Amino acid sequence: MAKVLMKGNEAIGEAAIRAGCLNYFAYPITPQSEVAEYLAKRMPEVNGVFLQGESEVAVGYMIFGAAACGERVMTTSSSPGVSLMSEAISYIAGARCPAVFVNIVRGGPGLGGILPSQGDYFQATKGGGHGDYHLLVLAPDGVQEAVEMTMMAFPLAEKYRGPVMIMGDGLIGQMMEPVEFPENLYVPPSNKDDWATTGMDKRGSTKKNIVKSLYLDPKVLNQNNLTLKAQYEQMKREEIRFEAYNTDGDYQALIVSYGTMSRVCKTAIDNMKEQGLEIGMIRPKTLFPFPEKAIHDAAIKPSCKRVISIEMSMGQMIEDVERSLKGKREVTWFGQCGGDIYTPEEVAEHVVSLLKNN
Amino acid sequence: MGKTFSRPEALSDAHTHYCPGCTHGIAHRLVAEVIDELGIRGRTVGIAPVGCAVLAYNYFSCDFQEAAHGRAPAMATGMKRVRPDLMVFTYQGDGDLASIGMGEIVHAANRGEKFTTIFINNAIYGMTGGQMAPTTMPGQRATTAPTGRNVEETGMPIRMCELLSSLATPGYIARQALLKPQYINKAKKAIKQAFEYQMAHKCFSFVELVSTCPTNWGMTPLNALKWAEDTLIPYYPLGEFKKPE
Amino acid sequence: MQKEVMFAGFGGQGILLSAKLLAYAAMKQGAQVMWIPSYGPEMRGGTAYCTVVVSDRLIGSPIIKNPAHLVAMNRPSLEKFAPVVKPGGVVLINSSLIPVRSGRTDIQELIVPANDAAIQLGSVKCANIIAVSAFAAKSGMVDIEILRKCVQEEFSSKPKLIPINMQAFDEGLKIAAAS
Numbered sequence: 095m096a097k098v099l100m101k102g103n104e105a106i107g108e109a110a111i112r113a114g115c116l117n118y119f120a121y122p123i124t125p126q127s128e129v130a131e132y133l134a135k136r137m138p139e140v141n142g143v144f145l146q147g148e149s150e151v152a153v154g155y156m157i158f159g160a161a162a163c164g165e166r167v168m169t170t171s172s173s174p175g176v177s178l179m180s181e182a183i184s185y186i187a188g189a190r191c192p193a194v195f196v197n198i199v200r201g202g203p204g205l206g207g208i209l210p211s212q213g214d215y216f217q218a219t220k221g222g223g224h225g226d227y228h229l230l231v232l233a234p235d236g237v238q239e240a241v242e243m244t245m246m247a248f249p250l251a252e253k254y255r256g257p258v259m260i261m262g263d264g265l266i267g268q269m270m271e272p273v274e275f276p277e278n279l280y281v282p283p284s285n286k287d288d289w290a291t292t293g294m295d296k297r298g299s300t301k302k303n304i305v306k307s308l309y310l311d312p313k314v315l316n317q318n319n320l321t322l323k324a325q326y327e328q329m330k331r332e333e334i335r336f337e338a339y340n341t342d343g344d345y346q347a348l349i350v351s352y353g354t355m356s357r358v359c360k361t362a363i364d365n366m367k368e369q370g371l372e373i374g375m376i377r378p379k380t381l382f383p384f385p386e387k388a389i390h391d392a393a394i395k396p397s398c399k400r401v402i403s404i405e406m407s408m409g410q411m412i413e414d415v416e417r418s419l420k421g422k423r424e425v426t427w428f429g430q431c432g433g434d435i436y437t438p439e440e441v442a443e444h445v446v447s448l449l450k451n452n
Numbered sequence: 453m454g455k456t457f458s459r460p461e462a463l464s465d466a467h468t469h470y471c472p473g474c475t476h477g478i479a480h481r482l483v484a485e486v487i488d489e490l491g492i493r494g495r496t497v498g499i500a501p502v503g504c505a506v507l508a509y510n511y512f513s514c515d516f517q518e519a520a521h522g523r524a525p526a527m528a529t530g531m532k533r534v535r536p537d538l539m540v541f542t543y544q545g546d547g548d549l550a551s552i553g554m555g556e557i558v559h560a561a562n563r564g565e566k567f568t569t570i571f572i573n574n575a576i577y578g579m580t581g582g583q584m585a586p587t588t589m590p591g592q593r594a595t596t597a598p599t600g601r602n603v604e605e606t607g608m609p610i611r612m613c614e615l616l617s618s619l620a621t622p623g624y625i626a627r628q629a630l631l632k633p634q635y636i637n638k639a640k641k642a643i644k645q646a647f648e649y650q651m652a653h654k655c656f657s658f659v660e661l662v663s664t665c666p667t668n669w670g671m672t673p674l675n676a677l678k679w680a681e682d683t684l685i686p687y688y689p690l691g692e693f694k695k696p697e
Numbered sequence: 698m699q700k701e702v703m704f705a706g707f708g709g710q711g712i713l714l715s716a717k718l719l720a721y722a723a724m725k726q727g728a729q730v731m732w733i734p735s736y737g738p739e740m741r742g743g744t745a746y747c748t749v750v751v752s753d754r755l756i757g758s759p760i761i762k763n764p765a766h767l768v769a770m771n772r773p774s775l776e777k778f779a780p781v782v783k784p785g786g787v788v789l790i791n792s793s794l795i796p797v798r799s800g801r802t803d804i805q806e807l808i809v810p811a812n813d814a815a816i817q818l819g820s821v822k823c824a825n826i827i828a829v830s831a832f833a834a835k836s837g838m839v840d841i842e843i844l845r846k847c848v849q850e851e852f853s854s855k856p857k858l859i860p861i862n863m864q865a866f867d868e869g870l871k872i873a874a875a876s
């Protein structure tokens with residue numbers, strides 16, 4: 095297929111359709127509204143469902159209801175909206191339904207700003223709502239990866255029967271890059287007759303299916319949470335994705351960075367290489383499960399003197415990096431989170447100054 | 453520099469960010485004039501919505517709080533309950549009040565919270581770039597209703613005054629418009645009335661103002677006024693819908 | 698090799714479209730491209746700007762502090778961004794709206810009365826097309842014939858607008874050649 099030039103937000107909408115998701119509910123919010131605007135046009139063309147809900151609270155439960163029927167369903171939002179959906183996400187996780195949530199993150203807390211940020215890292219990776227659950231979190235670094243991750247998100251959600259989140263940022267939503275929609279990423283929906291409320295007639299069964307998260311019996315609730323835990327352990331074995339950049343040879347420092355920030359770091363690394371300074375990077379593509387081992391192994395390389403977590407947040411991912419290093423290396427943080435993003439020059443300057451003071 | 457009219461004390465001298473021909477500025481001015489006339493600026497607290505008027509706190513010269521999208525009536529409730537002596541008003545758009553904030557406004561009105569709500573009905577989401585609002589007219593185009601609002605799928609526009617008037621709790625509910633001087637005079641009277649009821653600790657008071665959004669309607673300011681007169685006014689009749697005994 | 702150009706002007710001057718056309722043309726030539734708009738509170742009424750990055754390898758940072766070139770459609774844009782253009786770059790100045798110059802001697806100024814020329818052709822709206830073709834001709838950032846096709850395609854749903862925009866395109870080339 096030929097490449098087309100598309101805005102990240104529109105490409106995410108198109109990718110959902112290509113992945114066989116014909117159900118979309120959302121509420122407008124900058125910098126994500128173009129997904130809704132795109133799908134308002136596209137969904138009718140493919141006989142899909144498009145509905146603007148009255149709030150993100152309502153949208154969260156529109157997603158829950160649709161997902162509980164076993165249908166592929168997606169919503170997109172940005173930080174304040176995702177906070178409102180977090181209640182529904184907790185219920186969806188508890189009731190074990192597959193659904194895809196896209197967060198085009200903007201600066202917070204509160205109303206914050208509308209410019210790009212990664213300030214929702216904790217919210218995305220540590221659950222976000224109440225109770226013992228996680229989302230599988232994918233973090234694209236550009237429009238092409240946003241497309242691929244959107245398409246992968248649906249089968250992943252079905253494999254684990256739980257919510258999957260794509261965590262982008264305002265820049266990925268707003269910028270245009272050439273994209274190709276891969277055919278090979280389409281996976282037919284899995285059979286949900288054993289749990290979804292598809293209607294007993296439709297699935298030819300006399301056994302009723304109930305989708306719920308209330309378990310008053312402590313043993314049963316514990317069992318449900320153990321099932322979730324087992325899923326998360328399986329994710330840690332099977333779903334960790336990351337990119338290692340410039341880590342084959344020796345390097346003096348290791349950067350851990352993801353999303354838009356990692357693109358900046360890549361340029362900084364290339365520029366430093368030209369100056370004769372080797373810096374490696376691990377870029378998590380899944381934020382949960384987190385590539386702990388890859389980071390650990392890359393950080394303990396004898397040549398590596400510093401580990402730096404570079405984020406568009408005030409030191410959130412650094413906690414996972416620290417955890418990965420098990421105390422064997424110290425990690426420092428570098429970043430900002432008001433909407434401005436450090437340039438490659440500023441990143442390089444920081445790295446060089448750290449190594450000098452070493 | 454010659455002055456053709458003076459600025460109410462309750463308005464700051466900041467330049468607003470509103471688009472040319474937007475009626476938010478008129479609404480601000482009317483509220484400020486009423487605050488001046490009642491002499492209450494020193495004990496008034498406004499609550500800004502999330503919408504084009506989010507920066508209202510820069511334009512009024514009284515205390516202000518900033519709410520989350522749709523939640524202003526709940527914040528106003530909190531404020532009025534702990535400080536009944538304050539004069540409290542919320543200033544909300546139609547997405548803010550009639551969509552995401554529907555729960556908050558209905559329950560505040562039903563409890564008869566003694567604050568005032570100024571409701572700007574411009575039949576669209578302004579700030580986020582022209583998405584459909586609950587007040588968008590049938591067939592009216594919006595970025596999330598590219599072929600026009602389809603009432604089969606999204607229902608009819610919500611008339612907030614009529615809806616709130618159906619509550620059994622006493623209140624003051626009025627709808628006026630900002631489309632021409634006669635309307636604007638009446639709008640100011642209604643706003644003053646609303647604040648007076650609050651001053652007398654009488655009831656919840658609500659003034660809807662039929663407004664324009666030339667930018668997202670894709671019209672010149674003049675055409676926007678005409679379109680509002682021809683299309684919005686017949687569906688959103690002006691007048692007082694409810695008064696306390 | 699990576700080159701960047703920043704398009705800047707008032708909202709409504711067609712900045713985003715000019716930038717998109719350039720990005721399209723570069724993509725059709727097989728280059729890697731990135732189109733990065735400014736979005737934010739300054740959009741309404743204020744300055745709009747947009748950066749296009751064209752490269753022969755994967756593009757890293759979307760954050761560009763020093764673009765290779767600048768297309769300034771109004772005065773605030775020139776004043777704000779001319780100082781950050783890399784030495785040797787092209788700075789297009791829409792002289793219809795900008796009475797001043799960049800004040801730099803290490804860049805190539807391209808003076809284009811885009812609005813006046815567009816008005817002469819019959820619509821001020823095609824000033825952005827004049828600017829993009831003049832810029833492309835001067836900078837050599839993309840192939841002119843591919844860019845011409847992209848402009849044509851852009852207006853394919855409004856065929857009535859094709860002739861005037863094609864004229865605008867040629868006008869831009871003429872101005873660049875004469876400069």
Ligand SMILES: Cc1ncc(C[n+]2csc(CCOP(=O)(O)OP(=O)(O)O)c2C)c(N)n1
Nearest residue numbers: 123502503504521545546547548577578579
């Ligand atoms: C929870 C949440 N959802 C969505 C938004 C995005 N948002 C900001 S303003 C707005 C709508 C504004 O429309 P309206 O209330 O009609 O006011 P107007 O701008 O037209 O004056 C929306 C959806 C937000 N800030 N917070």
Ligand code: SF4
Nearest residue numbers: 470471474504578665
């Ligand atoms: S977008 Fe509409 S409501 Fe907002 S300031 Fe402009 S005209 Fe007014």
